[in-house]
Amino acid sequence: MARSQAGGGRRVDWFAAGLGLVLAVVIQLVGGTLLFGGRGAAIVSQGLLTFAALLAGGLLAGFIGPVAGAAWNGVIVAVGFIVVEELAGALGPIGPLGSAGLDTVGLVVDDVLVLSGGTIGGLAAGALRRRATRER
Numbered sequence: 398m399a400r401s402q403a404g405g406g407r408r409v410d411w412f413a414a415g416l417g418l419v420l421a422v423v424i425q426l427v428g429g430t431l432l433f434g435g436r437g438a439a440i441v442s443q444g445l446l447t448f449a450a451l452l453a454g455g456l457l458a459g460f461i462g463p464v465a466g467a468a469w470n471g472v473i474v475a476v477g478f479i480v481v482e483e484l485a486g487a488l489g490p491i492g493p494l495g496s497a498g499l500d501t502v503g504l505v506v507d508d509v510l511v512l513s514g515g516t517i518g519g520l521a522a523g524a525l526r527r528r529a530t531r532e533r
Contacts, residue, residue, distance in 0.1 A: 452518040
C-alpha cells in the first residue's frame with residue numbers, strides 16, 4: 398500500500414482498484430458483445446462504451462478506496478485496463494478488447510480516452526463522498 402509523504406494516510410487501495418478494473422473489463426466485454434456482436438461497430442460507439450466502462454470502474458474504485466486517494470484509484474484502474482487491452486491485442490482481438498489494427502494516433506486517442514474515463518470516475522467518487530460527509 399502506498400503512503401503519502403505529507404498526510405501519512407493511504408492513497409491507493411489496490412483491492413478497490415482491482416475491483417474497479419474487473420468491473421471495467423466485464424462492462425467492456427459484455428457490453429461490446431451485446432451491443433456490437435460479431436460485426437464491426439463504429440469507432441465512436443466503441444469509444445463511448447470504453448469511456449463508460451472506465452467511468453464505472455473508476456467510480457467503484459473511488460467509492461471503495463480511501464477518499465483522499467479516489468482519483469488515484471481511478472487512474473490505477475485506467476492503467477490496468479490499458480495493460481489488459483494491450484495484452485489482449487498481443488494475443489489477437491478478443492471480442493471488443495484489444496487494439497489490433499489501430500495506428501499510433503488511434504492508440505494515443507484510445508489511451509487518453511481510457512485514462513480520462515478512469516480519472517473522471519475517481520474524481521466524481523471523491524467529490525460525492527466528500528459532499529456526503531459534509532452533509533452529515
